[in-house]
Amino acid sequence: MRTVDERLRELYLRTDRCVRCGRCSAVCPTYKVTLKESMLARGRIKLVREYVEANLQLSKRFKLYNNLCLGCGACLDACPARIETPELVRLMKIEMIKQYGMPVIDSLLLKRVLASPQSFRNIIKLFSINRKLGITKLLPGMIKATEQIIPEIPKKSFRDLYFTHRKREMKNSPGKYKVGYFVGCLTNALFPSLVFDIIKVLENHDCEVIVPEEYDCCGLPHQSYGDIARSRKIATRNIEAFLQKQVDYIVTDCGTCSHALKEYQNYDWIHDEEKLKAKAFSSRVFDINEFLVDIVGLKVGPKPIKECSVTYHDSCHLNRSQKIFSQPRKILMSIPGVVYKEMPEANWCCGAAGSYSFQHHDISQKILQRKMDNVKSTGAQYVTAGCPACLMQLDYGKRAFSLNSVEVLHPVQILARTF
Numbered sequence: 001m002r003t004v005d006e007r008l009r010e011l012y013l014r015t016d017r018c019v020r021c022g023r024c025s026a027v028c029p030t031y032k033v034t035l036k037e038s039m040l041a042r043g044r045i046k047l048v049r050e051y052v053e054a055n056l057q058l059s060k061r062f063k064l065y066n067n068l069c070l071g072c073g074a075c076l077d078a079c080p081a082r083i084e085t086p087e088l089v090r091l092m093k094i095e096m097i098k099q100y101g102m103p104v105i106d107s108l109l110l111k112r113v114l115a116s117p118q119s120f121r122n123i124i125k126l127f128s129i130n131r132k133l134g135i136t137k138l139l140p141g142m143i144k145a146t147e148q149i150i151p152e153i154p155k156k157s158f159r160d161l162y163f164t165h166r167k168r169e170m171k172n173s174p175g176k177y178k179v180g181y182f183v184g185c186l187t188n189a190l191f192p193s194l195v196f197d198i199i200k201v202l203e204n205h206d207c208e209v210i211v212p213e214e215y216d217c218c219g220l221p222h223q224s225y226g227d228i229a230r231s232r233k234i235a236t237r238n239i240e241a242f243l244q245k246q247v248d249y250i251v252t253d254c255g256t257c258s259h260a261l262k263e264y265q266n267y268d269w270i271h272d273e274e275k276l277k278a279k280a281f282s283s284r285v286f287d288i289n290e291f292l293v294d295i296v297g298l299k300v301g302p303k304p305i306k307e308c309s310v311t312y313h314d315s316c317h318l319n320r321s322q323k324i325f326s327q328p329r330k331i332l333m334s335i336p337g338v339v340y341k342e343m344p345e346a347n348w349c350c351g352a353a354g355s356y357s358f359q360h361h362d363i364s365q366k367i368l369q370r371k372m373d374n375v376k377s378t379g380a381q382y383v384t385a386g387c388p389a390c391l392m393q394l395d396y397g398k399r400a401f402s403l404n405s406v407e408v409l410h411p412v413q414i415l416a417r418t419f
């Protein structure tokens, strides 16, 4: 037996409940596209057991199979023994970092790119320059994949428009609800019009919207890569930035950010004061779909929209991590003129999974193809999703698999058209 982290040991002990029933094989996207035992929960569990029991080393192959897990959580939902494979996989990543250190590229990504919305935007600008120069074909693998996946890059980010150019002023009168809007890195850089649409919808729901000038990334990438110290530092800054504004609620348009922000209260805080602040912060956090339907009471505006068919893709962090699946559908179905079409396997991961689509491009693309086939089968004109990473991946999917007539939007953007 190896000496391993307490939490890893605890989960390892639970793995003997695996009855090898194979239910995870029916729902695992990575298994479906590879048909390899080591690419589904049952196989990944076996690898972890072999490692903890000291029969296996952390070889390159081990690392690859472990890191090819999307962390989507479909296996956990399907597993009669409730074995937490995504968490086991995450803890194994931390174990690898402990033994071999963090790969330089991951470390750079966390420190320099995913540190804040501004630093992320600066990297996106480089891709924009590269596109203008037309040198994509010359780029090495992962960068080339990234370049292909990112959609058309807006000239200005939301923060550029909002803070530097003051393109939009706040509503003068304070609303019934004082709402802080956590605009995540991806939304800020690539989807500024989504933010303005959401602000419009919120203001039409009697909300005063505040976007603090200074805050960081949500910290989820740092958690997933096992950089716990940095994720705690990030959380502290974000908590301060929003609590200082004395907001009643904190909303985001990103399923990953809302999941991460809600988790701050469960971090391993050292001081009671930090714990209390984290609790005060996390208890105010809502995904925008959840906030409109469950908190303020959904309103649809008076403007008619042209009849259109719309489908919805469940982001894993909304559906599985936060159990938010009825709210976005309710929003879409309440808009006169929208014909809602449920797609098959709506809750299957689209293959975006953070940086997975860049790092494991081939597998991600196969997973995406299955998703786009399902989108196509509905015949819908719009495919919607509640997470910018999914929006980016679906947009890439429509370009890669010739679904050019389909438009990709956040569900609240369709609601915004009624105001």
Ligand code: SF4
Binding pocket: 017, 018, 019, 020, 021, 022, 023, 024, 025, 041, 042, 045, 078, 079, 080, 081, 082, 083
């Ligand atoms: S569903 Fe659970 S119990 Fe069944 S094989 Fe998969 S991990 Fe084991």
Ligand code: SF4
Binding pocket: 027, 028, 029, 030, 031, 039, 040, 041, 044, 068, 069, 070, 071, 072, 073, 074, 075, 076, 085, 086
């Ligand atoms: S988390 Fe998703 S990708 Fe990973 S083993 Fe489970 S179902 Fe498969």
